Amino acid sequence: MVPHLTTALTGPLLELEQHILDAQPQIEHWFRTQWQDHAAPFYASVDLRNSGFKLAPVDTNLFPGGFNNLNRDFTPLCVQAAMSAVEKVCPVAQRFLLIPENHTRNIYYLQNVAALASILRHAGLQVRIGSLLPEITAPTTLDLPDGSTLTLEPLKREGDRLKLDGFDPCAILLNNDLSAGIPDILKDLDQPVIPPLHAGWSTRRKSDHFGKYDRVAEEFARLLHIDPWLINPMFATCGQINFQERQGEECLAAHVDDLLKDIREKYQEYGVNEDPFVIVKADAGTYGMGIMTVKDASEVRDLNRKQRNKMAVGKEGMAVTDVIIQEGVYTFESLADAVAEPVVYMMDHFVVGGFYRVHTSRGKDENLNAPGMRFEPLAFETALTLPDCAAAPDAEPNRFYAYGVVARLALLAAAMELENLAP
Incomplete structure (x- = not known):
């Protein structure tokens, strides 16, 4: 069963979904041509917001950490996509070394690592897990809630290869976003490292990603003859911010004010009776840190000490000096009276749940x-790539197809982003 979904099913979003359904053959052909020119990331997840009048990505993660939250019915799809992704990176690969985040106390994250390792094993790989934690000096077995275990092993660098005891991997798969920088042990290896080191947050910027998404959304909008704003959040950036020292406040306030005006004009154009808002967040990083909702420029001038301290530091204690000011997209979806938003997972260029x-x-x-927060697996009656063109635009497979399309647009933007960042 598909979880109960409450959405504002009126206005331009239904029109957008109808455009997507009508153009389904052209859309899939367009994606095929794009993937010939751009190599999809090994895997990714995209946070979407469906406001009833707009459907847009608000974040793209190239080191997704929620494979344990996917519906198990989609495991075969994950395995097939993993096979395709592995063949592109290293066709003769037999052994993968999986390097996770250092969250040994986060049992939910460890379940993600176990789920990811299981997918890779079903894809025909030997998988072992190496830890960057200095205190892991011997194989360490951790118990998981489902009764299974996860063994972390210490990494060993031998010349230009990364190994475990008795295990020389063909490739290194990172599930660590490198927020604190690139460890020396990972540099200049002769094994493929996937995603590449420049995909980590020590290099990557959200503003770069959404700059590439602008280009993708414009081209896709021409294909469908729609306003790209319907699938694209506007944004601006502000650098050299120091929240604790109250530096850059006027720059930030000016960008907030300009963006709110632009959003207000769009709301008037589409008859949207909501208050415009923006999201201010660190231009690098993840885990929902350093984020605030703003509806008036005065709010970023009047931050109290607690708010400034919260915004000043991101994951791994990294100082926030650059922020992205992103158009806020309402979510009108709910599940059991709680506010909800869909997160779409992909491996290679395939939607897997x-x-x-x-x-x-x-x-x-x-x-x-x-x-x-909590997570509810999307139990789709059909895959996200199988719309029912004879049904209404908001029928379950069609709404989920639209989600998959917009998520793949963000994936394509990430592919372009990585090409640009490659050394």
Whole structure:
């Protein structure tokens, strides 16, 4: 069964979905041509927001950490996509070394690592897990809630190869976003490292990604003869911010004010009776840190000490000096009376499933990637790539097809982004 989904099913979004359904053959042909020119990332997840009048990505993660939240019915799809991704990176690969984040106390994240390792093993690979933690000096077995275990092993660098005891991997798969920088042990290896080191947050910027997404959305909008704003959040950037020292506040406030005006004009054009808002967040990083909802420029001038401290530091304690000011996209979806947003997972260029991020104490204009969130697997009756063109645009497979299309647009933008970042 598909979870109950409550959405504003009126206005331009239904029109957008109808455009997507009508153009399904052209869309799939267009994607095929794009993937000939751009190599898809090994895997990714995309956070979407469906406001009823707009459907847009708000974040793209190239080191997805929620494979344990996917519906198990989609495991075969994950395995097939993993096979395709592996063949492109290293066709003769037999052994993968999986390097996770250092969250040994986060049992949910460890379940993700176990789920990812299981997918790779079903794809025909030997998989072992190496830890960057200095305290892991011997194989360490951790218990998981389902009764299974996960063994972390210490990494060994021998020349230009990374190994474990008795295990010389063909390739290194990172599930660590390198927020704290690139460790020396990972540099200049002769084994393929996937995703590449420049995909980590020590190099990558959200503004670069959404700059590439602008280009993708414009081209896709021409294909469908729609306004690209319907699938694209506007954004601006502000550098040299120091929240604790209150430096850059006027720059930030000016960008907030300009963006709110632009959003307000679009709302008037489409008859949207909501208050425009923006999301201010660190231009690098993840895990929902350093994020705030703003509806008036005065709010970023009047931050109290607690708010400034919260915005000043991101994951791994890294100082936030650059922010992206992104058009806020309402979510009008709910699950059991809690605000929800869909997260779509991909491997290679295939959609392999997703889930709802649900939060009972957050509003429709707030970031849901925060403590207290939970996840509900999307139990699709059909895959996200199988629309029913004879049904209504908001029928379950069609709405989920639209999600898959927009997520793949973000994936394509990430492919272009990585090409640009490659050394």
